[in-house]
Amino acid sequence: MATNSMGxxxxxxxxxxxxxxxxxxLNLKIHEKIIKAIGGISQTARNGExxxxxxxxxxxxxDLILMxxxxxxxxxxxxxxxxxxxxxxxxxxxxxxxxxxxxERRAFMEAGLNHCxxxxxxxxxxxxxxxxxxxx
Amino acid sequence: MDAHVAQLxxxxxxxxxxxxxxxFLDDQFTELKSLQDDGSPDFxxxxxxxxxxxxxxxxxxxxRALDQTGTVDFCQVGANVHQLKGxxxxxxxxxxxxxxxxxxxxxxxxxxxxCVRCLQQVDVEYKTLKAKLQDMFxxxxxxxxxxxxxxxxxxx
Numbered sequence: 061m062a063t064n065s066m067g068x069x070x071x072x073x074x075x076x077x078x079x080x081x082x083x084x085x086l087n088l089k090i091h092e093k094i095i096k097a098i099g100g101i102s103q104t105a106r107n108g109e110x111x112x113x114x115x116x117x118x119x120x121x122x123d124l125i126l127m128x129x130x131x132x133x134x135x136x137x138x139x140x141x142x143x144x145x146x147x148x149x150x151x152x153x154x155x156x157x158x159x160x161x162x163x164e165r166r167a168f169m170e171a172g173l174n175h176c177x178x179x180x181x182x183x184x185x186x187x188x189x190x191x192x193x194x195x196x
Numbered sequence: 197m198d199a200h201v202a203q204l205x206x207x208x209x210x211x212x213x214x215x216x217x218x219x220f221l222d223d224q225f226t227e228l229k230s231l232q233d234d235g236s237p238d239f240x241x242x243x244x245x246x247x248x249x250x251x252x253x254x255x256x257x258x259x260r261a262l263d264q265t266g267t268v269d270f271c272q273v274g275a276n277v278h279q280l281k282g283x284x285x286x287x288x289x290x291x292x293x294x295x296x297x298x299x300x301x302x303x304x305x306x307x308x309x310x311c312v313r314c315l316q317q318v319d320v321e322y323k324t325l326k327a328k329l330q331d332m333f334x335x336x337x338x339x340x341x342x343x344x345x346x347x348x349x350x351x352x
Contacts, residue, residue: 086246086283093231157282180286182227
């Protein structure tokens with residue numbers, strides 16, 4: 061657990077608006093809770109196509125997009141490429157399976173990710189990364 | 197403090213520790229517990245409910261795929277194993293995850309008998325875990341009904 065010396069859960073440095081893109085209801089529930097626990101607010105999309113539609117409709121901008129790789133309709137690689145073509149400037153962090161090989165991860169990164177994390181996500185993994193990306 | 201509550205809390209601590217020591221659960225379950233708060237007191241139960249729904253669905257899919265007369269689609273079986281591995285990893289179901297890792301290898305080797313045996317083990321394992329976690333929730337309920345607080349258990 062990401063705790064400080066007092067044992068309190070660390071939060072991210074500012075309140076982030078996060079889009080969680082994942083077809084698995086279990087992962088969506090856990091990731092939403094993690095984002096809330098670290099001080100962010102979240103919206104969900106059940107696949108890449110929904111994520112694209114959310115951005116196409118305008119009116120929504122996110123500080124961070126958590127992008128699952130394997131999804132129906134439109135997968136994470138295709139979605140990331142599309143969002144970057146649409147000039148979406150949000151931080152996009154890919155969420156991969158440990159089964160993914162180096163080539164698959166590289167292809168995902170090259171689609172336009174800022175970073176990649178392996179499942180399962182935890183507060184310990186995500187807080188330092190978000191703070192680091194925000195400081196960059 | 198009421199002696200009965202203290203005894204229940206001790207029983208609960210020992211039970212949780214045994215689940216980790218026997219390899220049923222890993223650190224990811226600890227992460228889930230840490231996410232539960234007063235605003236979402238049933239978070240862990242809700243997540244586990246989704247997980248066990250996944251188990252029923254995916255085990256059913258795998259059983260049907262392996263029950264095909266003629267050629268078994270090992271890719272299809274493997275895809276379901278991959279999903280179950282992901283779900284079990286997300287909730288800290290260590291033994292189920294371990295079985296899925298073996299199962300994936302058996303699918304890749306197109307080992308039919310091995311896959312059938314592994315599927316049976318997965319079926320037993322997730323049901324065993326479900327029963328053990330139900331006992332855990334029952335203990336939590338007993339503690340609360342006795343006027344106590346469910347203790348945080350340090351597994352390290």
